[in-house]
Amino acid sequence: MNTSSDAINIDEVLAELSNCTVLHPGFQEAMRITNKCIITTRDRKDPSSAMLIGPTGVGKTRLCQIIEKQLGPIHTVQRADCEKTIRPCVYVELPASATIKSLSMVMAQTLGARPNDYQSVTALETLIIARLITMEVKLVILDDFHHVAQKGLSKTKDSLCNWIIKLLNKSGIPFLLSGTTASETTINMAEELSDRFPYRARLEPLPMIEKSSASAFLGVVARLQQEMIRLGCLRSYIHLTDHNHYTSIYLATQGNFRRLSDLLHDSFRIALLRGDHSLTIDDFADAADDLAFCCRPNYFRMTPRQLNSALKVPTIKLKKK
Incomplete structure (x- = not known):
């Protein structure tokens, strides 16, 4: 000690x-946007996702962790026919070496599954979608998304976009993607995917003096x-x-x-x-x-x-x- x-x-x-x-106005606005994506998804029964965009060091990861905590802890509920595990939020921080396969593995593990290296991405997708629905997830957070978005060729990025579209369409659960502007560039590559992310909050280093009082x-x-x-x-x-x-x-x-x-x-x-x-x-x-x-x-x-x-x-x- x-x-x-x-x-x-x-x-x-x-x-x-x-x-x-300290929840300064920029943080509060980003949290409002994220909550709106969850509420809109619930009301429209269609995933309306959000992005948290900004350079390194502005507090994106900290904000993602706060949002995860506010959505509530993993807990067990007793339903009429079974005991069920509820996970309000799935938070995944992507490593610099992330690939679609490794990201699928991490998400499956986060959801309590035990995937193996021999499973295909398609099999992992099916597993992830089933667990997202069963565990009544309200939001999936992919932090440091630029680690995947900014690497690889156009074909790789197309595969990433298709992977997200499939998870959104099949699960009906909104995503929060947190990362640098490279994340937004990748999402905007596919019009169908871009339209799935109507809510976008931006964080920047705070100025010394603002126009407000x-x-x-x-x-x-x-x-x-x-x-x-x-x-x-x-x-x-x-x-x-x-x-x-x-x-x-x-x-x-x-x-x-x-x-x-x-x-x-x-x-x-x-x-x-x-x-x-x-x-x-x-x-x-x-x-x-x-x-x-x-x-x-x-x-x-x-x-x-x-x-x-x-x-x-x-x-x-x-x-x-």
């Missing part, structure tokens, strides 16, 4: 901070600092929402949640190891020294004047993979 000098379990504290999610990114930073104060029992700390500190954080992360999480994790760890219940700007500067995305330049070692000048310099947009 990794503990600080004042007996705080550092590993547990950092894990709890990592699990904290409040900055969503500022709100996220403020909420996460509250958790740091609580978890670390901090008595002395810098206010991350103060202009200079917030500017440093934004310039270092460019509104990307994965980068923000890395930065807060490393800074908080340094503070906890010191064991004096404080959080300083030096904790952030030291953490930034080891993080490739914000070590050159290290904005936490800049003067206010240098920060203001850095704000005026156009930044390179995050690459969309």
Whole structure:
């Protein structure tokens, strides 16, 4: 167990901070769109699916996990003639090496089946469709869908589209595909499939200042600092929402949640190891020294004047993979 000098379990504290999610307006809108696809499918008795599109690091996977949790856990119900297992949501995170066959295997396993390598894709499709219906699944989430969508030749992508169309048509259950713009490009290749995904939510790195009266990114930073104060029992700390500190954080992360999480994790760890219940700007500067995305330049070692000048310099947009 990794503990600080004042007996705080550092590993547990950092894990709890990592699990904290702030539902900013972009997240809320994406959740609304997803819920609408489920309701529309139920009302029309025809699958109306959704997509969650955005570059890496904007919180797509975290949002998929929240949606899965909100739909409810696997449970058993007693029906008139049998005991039945209900699975409201099927969540599959696709690995980088995913193929249609391996994806079918993973989905079958997630649904409680025991597929083997000798089964054909067609046999696996039949198995998956039967279990989706029997287990009364409300939503299938395929996360990191671009791992399949962006690889292979046109023939491979056509096969992928046909695979999804068959599952949708035969099961009547909506899908949520989460991935980069490559996912949307692949889905749009087939008009029949594109029409099956009328609902599309887009997530982007949050801007430093929005047109509305409040900055969503500022709100996220403020909420996460509250958790740091609580978890670390901090008595002395810098206010991350103060202009200079917030500017440093934004310039270092460019509104990307994965980068923000890395930065807060490393800074908080340094503070906890010191064991004096404080959080300083030096904790952030030291953490930034080891993080490739914000070590050159290290904005936490800049003067206010240098920060203001850095704000005026156009930044390179995050690459969309």
